[in-house]
Amino acid sequence: MKHGKYPLLAAFLLPPLALYAYFVISPYAQTFVISTTDWHGLSRSYNVVGLDNFKKLWNDEHIWNALLHNLWLLILLPILTIGLGLFLATMLNVGGRGGRGAVAGVRGAAVYKIIYFAPQMLSVAVIGVLWTEIYNPRSGLLNAALRGIGLDGLAQIWLGDPDIALWAVLAVMVWANVGFYVVLFGAAMQSVPRDIYEAAALDGASRTATMFRITVPLLWDTIQVAWVYLAIIAMDAFALVQIMTRGGPSFSTDVIGERLYDVSFGDSQFGYGSAIGVVMFFLTLTITIAALRLSRRERIELS
Amino acid sequence: MSTVSQIDDPAAPAAERKPATTRTGGGFVDGTINVFSHGFLLVWGLLTALPLLWALLSAFKSDNEILSDPWGLPSQLRWSNFSRAWTHGHIGQYFVNTGVVLLGSLTLTMLLGATAAYALARYKFWGNRIIYFTFVGGMMFPVVLAFVPLFFVVRNAGLLDTLPGLMLVYTAYSLPFTVFFLTAFFRTLPTAVSEAALIDGCGPFRLFFRVMLPMAKPGLISVGIFNFLGHWNQYLLPVVLLKDESKYVLAQGLAALAVSEGYRGDYSRLFAGLTLAMLPVLVVYGVFQRQIQAGLTAGQMK
Numbered sequence: 001m002k003h004g005k006y007p008l009l010a011a012f013l014l015p016p017l018a019l020y021a022y023f024v025i026s027p028y029a030q031t032f033v034i035s036t037t038d039w040h041g042l043s044r045s046y047n048v049v050g051l052d053n054f055k056k057l058w059n060d061e062h063i064w065n066a067l068l069h070n071l072w073l074l075i076l077l078p079i080l081t082i083g084l085g086l087f088l089a090t091m092l093n094v095g096g097r098g099g100r101g102a103v104a105g106v107r108g109a110a111v112y113k114i115i116y117f118a119p120q121m122l123s124v125a126v127i128g129v130l131w132t133e134i135y136n137p138r139s140g141l142l143n144a145a146l147r148g149i150g151l152d153g154l155a156q157i158w159l160g161d162p163d164i165a166l167w168a169v170l171a172v173m174v175w176a177n178v179g180f181y182v183v184l185f186g187a188a189m190q191s192v193p194r195d196i197y198e199a200a201a202l203d204g205a206s207r208t209a210t211m212f213r214i215t216v217p218l219l220w221d222t223i224q225v226a227w228v229y230l231a232i233i234a235m236d237a238f239a240l241v242q243i244m245t246r247g248g249p250s251f252s253t254d255v256i257g258e259r260l261y262d263v264s265f266g267d268s269q270f271g272y273g274s275a276i277g278v279v280m281f282f283l284t285l286t287i288t289i290a291a292l293r294l295s296r297r298e299r300i301e302l303s
Numbered sequence: 304m305s306t307v308s309q310i311d312d313p314a315a316p317a318a319e320r321k322p323a324t325t326r327t328g329g330g331f332v333d334g335t336i337n338v339f340s341h342g343f344l345l346v347w348g349l350l351t352a353l354p355l356l357w358a359l360l361s362a363f364k365s366d367n368e369i370l371s372d373p374w375g376l377p378s379q380l381r382w383s384n385f386s387r388a389w390t391h392g393h394i395g396q397y398f399v400n401t402g403v404v405l406l407g408s409l410t411l412t413m414l415l416g417a418t419a420a421y422a423l424a425r426y427k428f429w430g431n432r433i434i435y436f437t438f439v440g441g442m443m444f445p446v447v448l449a450f451v452p453l454f455f456v457v458r459n460a461g462l463l464d465t466l467p468g469l470m471l472v473y474t475a476y477s478l479p480f481t482v483f484f485l486t487a488f489f490r491t492l493p494t495a496v497s498e499a500a501l502i503d504g505c506g507p508f509r510l511f512f513r514v515m516l517p518m519a520k521p522g523l524i525s526v527g528i529f530n531f532l533g534h535w536n537q538y539l540l541p542v543v544l545l546k547d548e549s550k551y552v553l554a555q556g557l558a559a560l561a562v563s564e565g566y567r568g569d570y571s572r573l574f575a576g577l578t579l580a581m582l583p584v585l586v587v588y589g590v591f592q593r594q595i596q597a598g599l600t601a602g603q604m605k
Contacts, residue, residue, distance in 0.1 A: 008507045009426060012418035013434065016478055019415065023456065023475035024441055030452035041455075088347055091340040106340055114592050115348050118355065120599060121584040123536030125554035129561040129577055130358055139570065141357050144373035179351065184600045236445035239539050243558050257447040264451045265543070277448045284444055 031281070035274035046271070053275035063276070066247075066254040069166055073173070073234040073255070074287065078227050080174045085181030085226070088116065090215060092182065093189045094197050113186065116179035128243030131172045135159050159245055162252035169244055169253050173237065181226055188222040189215070228291045235284050256280055358581065361574040369570045381571065388560075388575035396549065397556035398579075400466060401535060404552060407470035408477070408534050413527060415474060416481030417519070421511055423482065424489035425497075435486065441479035446539055454543055464547045472544060473534050481526050488522030489515070525598035528591070532599075535584060553580050 035053055039046035057063055092109045106112075119127065134141045135158035143155040158168040196218070200210050216223065238257025241247060247254035247262065256276065264273030361369055362384055363377035389395040423435050453472070454463075462468025492515065500514050501507075516523070538554040545551060551559065557580045564573040588595055 005426060005428070005507075008511075009422050009428060011508075012422040012511075016415035016419040016482070017434065019471060019475045020438065020441070020478050022460075023453065023472050024449070024478075025437070027449035027452035027456055028444070030456075031448060034451060084347075088344065091344050106344065108344075112344050112348055113596070114589075115351050117592070117596055118351060118585065118588065121532065121588045121595075122581060123538055123554040123557075125536075125538045125558045126577060126580050129557055129573070130354055132561065133361075133570075133574070133577075134354055134357070139370045139373050141354065141373050148374060175350070178347070180599070183596050187600055232443070232445065236447060238445070238447050242542075243538075243561070257445065260447060260450065265454075270451050274451050277451065280448050281444060284448075288443055 028281075031274045031277045034271055035278045037271045039271045040268050041270045049271070053272050054279075056272065057275055057279065062251060062254065063256070063259060065251055066256045066259045069253065070235055070237070070255050072166065073170060073237055074231055076170055077173055077177075077234045078230040080170075081177045081181055081230055082223060082226050084174065084178050085185055086211070086215065086219070086223075088112075088178070088182045089185035089189060090211060093186050094210075113183055116182045118179065119176045120180050122176075124239045125243055127172060127176050128240050131175075132159065132244050135168055159253075160249055162249050165245055165249060165253045169237070169241060172240060172244070173233070177230065177233065184226065185219060185222060188219045192218050224292070228288055231287050231291050232284065235280065235287065256283075355581065355585075358574055358577050362571070362578040364571055364574070366570050369574070384571040384575035385579065387569075388572045388579060392560050392572050392576050393548070393551070393556060394553070394560070394576045394579050397551050397553045400550060401553040404466050404469050404473065405531070405534050407467065408473035409527070409530055411470060411474040412477045412481055412530050412534075413523065416478055416526070417485055417516065417523065418511070419478070420482045420485030421489050421515060424486045425515075435482070438479050438482040441476070442483065446476060450543055457544055462544075464545055464550055466550060469541060469544060469552070472540055473537060476540070477530050477533065481530065484526045484529075485519070485522055488519055492518050524594065528595055528598040532584065532595075 036048055036050055037046040038049050038052075092106060092112055122130075133139070137143055137155070137157040137160065140158075142158065146152065146155045156164055159165050192215075196214060197210065200214055205213070236257060237255045238261065241253055241255050241258050242261065245253040247258040257280070260273050260276040260280065263269050263276060357373075360377060361373075363380050363382075364375075364384075365378075365381060368375060368377060419438070423431060423438075457463050457468050457472065460468070462471065496514060496518065497510055500510050505514065536554055537552070538558065541552045541555040542558075545555065548559070557576055560573055560576050564570065
């Protein structure tokens with residue numbers, strides 16, 4: 001293989017590397033450079049302002065407000081999604097357990113999985129537009145359902161109320177992601193030997209005990225991956241927010257990505273927008289590493 | 304398994320000792336517990352399916368029906384809503400644009416991703432690891448970070464507001480996952496076959512296209528499905544890179560339609576557009592659901 005190696009390597013690696021460097025690496029790198037300028041995009045002229053953008057950022061209450069919302073999503077999205085995902089996956093895969101030592105999936109598990117996973121097929125635009133209509137105070141499915149069962153008092157202007165809007169957006173994120181983790185955890189559970197569950201059942205372990213003492217430890221690797229993945233989604237809630245609320249009402253659903261977009265493409269403050277990008281870069285990096293470190297545990301070998 | 308332990312269990316009521324053949328589905332009947340778990344499963348199933356069905360039904364309603372009775376059924380099947388969405392709502396144009404972009408971006412992603420992954424998985428050379436991690440590192444960061452410079456990079460290349468520009472950008476941002484997934488896949492392929500082919504006088508390029516690529520078919524299909532969905536559903540990149548409405552892709556066009564619906568009040572057209580955007584992927588999903596679920600979750604398992 002020695003002789004013909006380099007022509008092939010060049011032909012196979014250079015085109016993808018060139019494309020990747022041009023459209024991915026260089027923009028990421030340029031973000032750092034632009035963040036130290038006061039560039040407004042239209043003119044070629046700009047001044048290097050050093051860390052001024054970052055000082056401004058530190059004192060910008062809208063940034064802190066948006067970061068706080070990201071933090072809420074960062075905490076709640078993984079907890080709710082992984083919790084619900086594990087719960088439903090347990091029901092599907094070992095839900096037929098009757099406390100008599102028998103463990104089996106429930107009837108119709110395949111159908112449930114098909115339905116749960118379906119939102120994964122949809123564009124964030126479809127999900128955002130659909131749920132905006134569901135939350136519509138007048139003609140939406142949700143308020144109509146509440147009125148239909150006599151709970152008129154619970155009907156809300158979901159996306160128009162600053163106290164509720166963020167949670168309404170969070171609910172959509174959970175809705176869209178749970179199905180994926182049901183299938184992912186379900187696949188991981190298939191590799192856990194059935195006798196472990198049956199032994200636990202014979203020993204009289206409760207469902208809760210089985211969940212936290214057996215399922216969670218054995219699926220820890222998968223849960224850890226899920227955690228990192230959902231943390232990245234929470235940092236990047238921008239697309240959904242942009243479609244559903246544009247950060248409103250009165251900044252109550254603003255997230256850091258929406259800030260970057262508004263500041264850059266709304267106000268043409270490209271230097272400042274890039275500074276937000278740099279902060280996001282380090283935050284995402286920190287969160288990913290933290291999630292990997294904090295969730296590190298001794299691995300349980302199944303054999 | 305359930306059958307054996309149940310029969311072993313003297314406490315099990317005789318009525319429940321049905322022949323094993325009735326339990327081939329894996330389910331086993333135990334009153335309260337199954338009602339409990341089925342209850343939760345059913346509730347989440349309804350929560351997932353109802354919004355989608357509602358969009359489908361609303362697409363056939365009149366504006367008046369949509370506004371006055373959200374839970375009602377359409378009084379007649381108004382197909383004209385769809386034709387209005389298709390033509391006046393420009394959904395038809397957006398479909399064509401999305402299809403054109405996808406044709407280019409998917410072909411290019413698969414070709415560049417597979418060749419890079421093959422070189423990284425099967426050849427030892429200086430810098431191999433660095434290149435691999437440069438690609439894979441791209442998976443970690445939200446694309447919104449690069450928005451500002453990306454806009455200008457694409458503009459300076461004269462590709463702003465063009466579909467080929469979008470194809471190249473989609474491809475570039477799909478490479479990290481594609482390379483990551485396919486590198487792992489090429490590593491699992493046996494070396495004996497390629498050694499035999501080389502001894503028979505097969506050149507390295509022929510070896511890749513005629514031997515290795517066909518062998519990697521399952522991996523290519525998985526990552527192909529993943530990229531197909533990603534590109535079909537892409538929203539953020541076109542929002543930044545396409546300002547010309549006649550070039551809009553489906554997801555972006557639908558969001559624009561929703562915004563204009565706010566002013567015009569043409570709800571039935573919006574729901575028809577929503578259904579048109581949803582249906583193709585859901586139909587494909589219905590047919591290939593097993594492969595799609597496996598393909599999308601496989602990347603997470605590594």
